[in-house]
Amino acid sequence: MKYRKFEFRLNDGAALFAREWRPEHDVKGVVCLVHGMGEHSGRYAHLALALTQAGYALMSYDQRGHGKSLGQRGHTSSYETLLDDIECFKQECLNHFPKIPFFLYGHSLGGNLVLNYCLRRQPKFQGVIVTSPWLRLTIEPSARVRLLASLMNKVWPTFSLPSGIDVYALSHDLSILDTYNLDPLVHDRISVRMFTTVDQAGFWAVENAAQFDLPLLLMHGGNDRITSSDASSKFAAQIKKDCTLKIWPGLYHELHNEPEKTEIIAYLINWLDSLTIEAKNSQ
Incomplete structure (x- = not known):
């Protein structure tokens, strides 16, 4: 596996930190x-190892206000800015790897962004691959909290609070939590x-x-206490074309970090292989 770090430019001139893992x-x-x-993107190195062994490159970036990228932690000036960043990254990926099958993958907040x-x-x-997307939260904020957030968004949009993510709801693997x-x-x-903005977009x-209208693999842990697997099921039920919904019974939010991750990643790679072969045969 070959690995490198780099930065790429956005529409507003800012730069984001990114990583690339590719097969030998x-x-x-x-x-x-x-x-x-x-x-941040560095938490997917073990997924990159499995993908590169299967012949796939993985590219990821630290979103604004995350990881090694600049910006107020956990803030964006607008939702459209986050979508613009995905577009810029897509173009960067195409520059690195022209004329081969491309897949977009989003987890949690990233899943919300990718679907939108x-x-x-x-x-x-x-x-497209999406895991545990933030379409709805498992425990929804009250109407009062949403109203207060909406008012604050108009007068003090940068005001921040703890996200309230329950670390122990991420994975059953205690080493991951440590x-x-x-x-x-x-x-x-x-x-x-x-x-x-993310709540409304969900x-x-x-x-x-x-x-x-793109082939979609949508996976969610059945016991996810952070984002709603029911919302994922509702999303998938409305898709008229190629959608594979996989609810993993008893599993938590970060499927790729669960003790069953080998089976889960193999399922993902098999899905990738089926579409890659289809693309090759259609050439």
């Missing part, structure tokens, strides 16, 4: 990954602008799911 030999496909709230990006921007990908707690690049902040995505 031929690359049969590229996965572009958008990470979750409060984390595909619905609103209608990009071309061989397929590493997460000690990771200096992980943070627990979220601004009212970030919460309000509801919008479910309402407009029938317009999704």
Whole structure:
């Protein structure tokens, strides 16, 4: 496996930190990954190892206000800015790997962004992978909290609070939790602008799911206490084309970090292989 770090420029001139993992030999496909709230791209190195062994490159970046990228922790000036960043990263990935199958992958917050990006921007990908998307939270904020957040979003959008993510709801693997707690690049902040816009986008995505027109692998842990697996099921049920919904009974939020991760990642790679072969046969 070959690994490198780099930065790429955005529409507003800012730069984001990014990583690339690629196989030693031929690359049969590229996965572009958008990470979750409060984390960073470096937490997917073990997924990169499995993907590169299967012949796929993995590219990911630290979102604004996350990891090694600059910006207020857990804040965005607008939701559209986050979608623009995905577009810029897609172009960066295409520059690195032209003319091979491309896949977009989003986890949690990244899942919310990826689904909305595909619905609103209608990009071309061989397929899309989404795990544990933030479409709805498992424990929904009250109407009063949402109203207060909406008001604060208008007068003080950068105001931030602890995100309230329950670390023990991420994975059954205690070593993962220990590493997460000690990771200096992980943070627990979220601004009212970030919460309000992502929360609204989750509801919008479910309402407009029938317009999704790319092959989709949507996976969720059945016992996810952070984001709602029911919302994922509702989203998938409205898709008229190629959608594979996989609910993993008893598992938590970070499927790729559960003790069963070998089986889960193998399932993901098999799905990638099926579309990669299809793309090759259609040439």
